[in-house]
Amino acid sequence: MSGSRHADVIVIGGGIIGCSTALHLAKMHRSVILLERDQAGVRASGVNFGGVRQHGRALAEIPLSMRARRIWADLANLIGTDGEFMVTGHLRLARKESDIAVLQSHFKAVSECGLGLEFLDRSDIDRRFPWLGPDIIAATHCPTDGQANPRLVSPAFGMAARRAGATLVEGAEVIRAVEDGGVFTVSTRDGLTYEAPNLVNAAGAWADTVADWFGERVTLKPEVPQVMVTEPAPYRYGPVLGVVGGDLYFRQIPRGNVIFGGGEGRTEPGHNRSRPLPEIASRTAAEACRIVPGIRNLNVIRTWTGVDGDTPDGSPVVGPSTTTPGLFHGFGFCGHGFQLGPGVGAVLADLIVDGKSDTDIHGLGVARFVGGGQGTAMTVAEEAHRTAPAVNDAGSD
């Protein structure tokens, strides 16, 4: 690395959240040091399914998701590549009667948001997406959603941050961070220390450890989404698919490969490595055949997993610490942080530079897990869960 170990902001974690935060801060002329244990964009951010959806999210996430979507629209200008982002629409599918109630309740709840959702019954499906299997009885369609290639997008955020002037230190494992007199001192395993008046916790599946250093105990459960890809086949399936309940997601890219996933692989202690499970691959393959029967004879050529952190209520933690001024969190994305990533970086940069953001994130604060402060807000997500179970479809996107 070059030179100084002092900056305006230190970011822990070089996933899409950390890199996007570093990029936005650098563009706002703040000096940033980003510390990444491995390489930027290679963990969950780089190996997720690649869905770019606003659809089917908890209400508390929607303003953030829509902010992110505006950034996605201009991605090439921001990071130098469009990352294969395509607006293909997203279908959320109902397989049983009770799913329809979930779709309807969400449809109503977000009607004011401007997502432009459409409600499709089976005859609409027959007309527009006749390749969907007979088990699909209804769907909602979000025409502004799409998909992108995470293994290109997430590392590109890191490279763009670097070009904008941020210092990215890869291979730097943070082992401790403390705050004293408004200065954060961050120590890495190689014996170096870094200092800044602001700290961003974007440590992914390991972010609960960082939060804990500052007295904020949020229990993260590792989530290990398992995804697979087929050989290329003629391009036929445009929209990204998800289901109520989140146990299957599906997309095809124009070069022909079908990418689909569901269920979870297994992670080793410490979550540094994960691996797919054959039983999950089998179940997911069966469900995918039910939803899109036309894929039955395609060959699967690869399966993989990544590790994210699940919060107790299924929505991420985004915003300032409740205990330590200058500390900001962006973690616990529960397997659906890829689309949000560019927006989270913009909002955290707003908060650090301006002390406020125009984007409403009041339901995503850490207070909902550690008590005090804005405790009742969490609840947007909670309430959504109560009135419409699994409104925030689990699983990677």
Place this chain on the structure above:
Amino acid sequence: MSQPRIVIVGAGPAGVRAAERLVDHGFRPILLDEAPRVGGRIYQQAPEAAGFRRSAKALYGFEAGKAERLFATHERIRESIEHRAGALVFDVADDRLIALIEGKRHEIGFDRLILAPGAMDRVMPLPGWTLPGVFTLGAAQIALKHQGCAIGHHVAFLGAGPLLYLTAYQYAKAGVTVAAVVSSASLYSLAGNLLGLAAQPATAAKGMAYLAKLRSWGIPVIGAARPSRLLGRDTVEALEVLVDGRIRTTPCDAVALGYGLNSETQLAELCGARFAYDRDQQQWIPEIDAYGRSVGREGLYLAGDGAGIGGADAAELRGVLAAEAVLQDLDLPRRDDNADSALRQLTRWRQFRGALDRAFPFPRQLAKDLPDETILCRCENVTTGEVRSAADRGLREINRVKAATRLGMGRCQGRICGPAGAEVLAARLGVSVDSVGRLRAQPPIKPVPIAALAGAHE
């Protein structure tokens, strides 16, 4: 107490010998292999139902006796083993193999697992290598031994190593016109390793005999050649190489190429075996003890060319030793002591093999000089230049390059492009090839139809 479940993957020389030894000690191992009949690649047999018959002598040359003895062993034990032919093992859980058998997904539990999955050709691309008519040496052999046909009428052979001469010899014996046999290795490097090769004089002599035969038939046998390109419009029409700085063009309608073999290690990796880079073999191989016990995964044993290239004779010995290790680890009294003799013989094979590897090195300098526009990964159409530019952008590890370029992401999972891809990357970075890592194995290790994967869940 019920018998421990012992499963052997691979019914080549190693797998059959391991099965034999286990049967002789009262076990009933499960033997799985992709092919319909035993023999592995080296002693591959035509399908029983095929209407063609060639003698073992015609198919296997000097090795016919060994092939016939192996088949006889299989005949002797076939009632005492559970041989599942046509079984593609594509994934492994803790104590279960996941396999495709006759299009259906099966789970096969094991307490002890012997992996003997063999090896595959090691390829170095050159301009024109994706033209129709270009095959690996192994594929050319499969065509001959399994399918009863040749890859062309007028075939040029290009590469390095014993398989180059053997395959050319087999083709010539089968009546195919061999246009030329062109080696990137020099006779000088062969001479420099004569001492090591003398550790197996009979085998070394056989190699020389193949060479002499080819020459006596008037086939051009060229050494120390520098492959430059394959020419042709819709299909391959000529091989062009440089010899002593002069262009030499060999017209042909098919090319078989290969520079030695790579161990098939994907299952071992999914099992949790530890790997180390072997400088003689110029590849990553699973770490094992003298008997083939995996370092890093208890209950796993590796035998045959899947645990580092040793050839068919060594594979038989290693099959015996792997079975021996299983018996030892089960704490069973053993009837004979031929394991010690196998260990001693294997030591001599190792000396021979090391000399062979040094005599026929993987031509890494060719990777350095490959034109940017030459396709490196043929599954995903990734060019050499794309890999170099990934290196220039700061990517220093082969899996990162895979993520950025798609190298090794296709149907073959990098079996074909992986070794050359690592060489191209290392050459561009100016580092040794082991420091760029190795492509990770991912299930399914070979393509599996979605509906078959779904299995009982469907």
